[in-house]
Amino acid sequence: MSKPPERSSRPRLIKKGVTSDGRPEDRVAYPVEATPGSSPETLPREQKKTPTGSRAGRSPMAARPPQGTDRPLRRAPVSGSDQWGLLPDRPLFPVAGRTAKRQPFQRSQPKVKRRAAPRKRARARFAPPVPKKLTPEQRRQIEERYRAMVASGERPPEGRRKTIAREMGLPYALVSEVVKNHLHRERLRRTNFEIEKIYWREVLAGQDDAHAIVERAAAHLKLDPGRVWWWLEKLHEWRKALDAEPEVSEIERATILALYQEYLKRDAPPEKGLHLLISETVGSVTPRQVHKTLLQYRLSFWNQLKNNVRPDRVAS
Numbered sequence: 001m002s003k004p005p006e007r008s009s010r011p012r013l014i015k016k017g018v019t020s021d022g023r024p025e026d027r028v029a030y031p032v033e034a035t036p037g038s039s040p041e042t043l044p045r046e047q048k049k050t051p052t053g054s055r056a057g058r059s060p061m062a063a064r065p066p067q068g069t070d071r072p073l074r075r076a077p078v079s080g081s082d083q084w085g086l087l088p089d090r091p092l093f094p095v096a097g098r099t100a101k102r103q104p105f106q107r108s109q110p111k112v113k114r115r116a117a118p119r120k121r122a123r124a125r126f127a128p129p130v131p132k133k134l135t136p137e138q139r140r141q142i143e144e145r146y147r148a149m150v151a152s153g154e155r156p157p158e159g160r161r162k163t164i165a166r167e168m169g170l171p172y173a174l175v176s177e178v179v180k181n182h183l184h185r186e187r188l189r190r191t192n193f194e195i196e197k198i199y200w201r202e203v204l205a206g207q208d209d210a211h212a213i214v215e216r217a218a219a220h221l222k223l224d225p226g227r228v229w230w231w232l233e234k235l236h237e238w239r240k241a242l243d244a245e246p247e248v249s250e251i252e253r254a255t256i257l258a259l260y261q262e263y264l265k266r267d268a269p270p271e272k273g274l275h276l277l278i279s280e281t282v283g284s285v286t287p288r289q290v291h292k293t294l295l296q297y298r299l300s301f302w303n304q305l306k307n308n309v310r311p312d313r314v315a316s
Contacts, residue, residue: 153230161176196235213305275294
């Protein structure tokens, strides 16, 4: 058999448009100058690869220093007495207490059960605290209840304010304060003053029927007759506390009645109460003595009138 022809070690150039038979020498890059105007994208796949060379930015192995040479230290070594830094305060050698043998394990003593704490008695439940302030709704209810009692002439034995406080479950002081403010807002003193003036004008004019006087005063002031009756009864209501007051002299009595007539000629009631004002003017009598003297004077006329009892009370 004849030997196969020897292949040349020289790389074979592959022309454009000719396929390679896979020999390694065919993988050499096709020289660009051989085919002018051609770019790497247009070359065959085998000719796109280029032989590996040295990477950019890296020096060849010959330029590197050998591995056995000493590299320069990043920080200069410290020499002298401070080369170990500051020594700690504790000793460098172990303490005898730490190296001593531990005591053998001992089981703890069993815990003694505590005695059960005595059971506390339940606290007694007290009534809810009394409110220190009233809500607007409570004030409105108190005022409506008081107006209804005055218009109907209802006067309980314990008093209107105490009755309202008991019915609503409120302190008497708060209810009394609301009633006082309500009476002042409605100008109670001025209304009472006008009723009293009309009453004395009719009596001194010769009217002897209390019912007719009430009707005329209610029509003139545009009030409910029950409101007029309430104040006239208040003016002529005797109080047991006045029994212990001493009688005044005739001169003091005349002075008190003269000041009372001047009071009825006013257009509006004074800021101070009538009894206190006369007591301060006379000087020798107390407000209760003035009250007793004026009440005796009023009753001397009131008891002579006809129909001096409210119609609703007569019917009952």
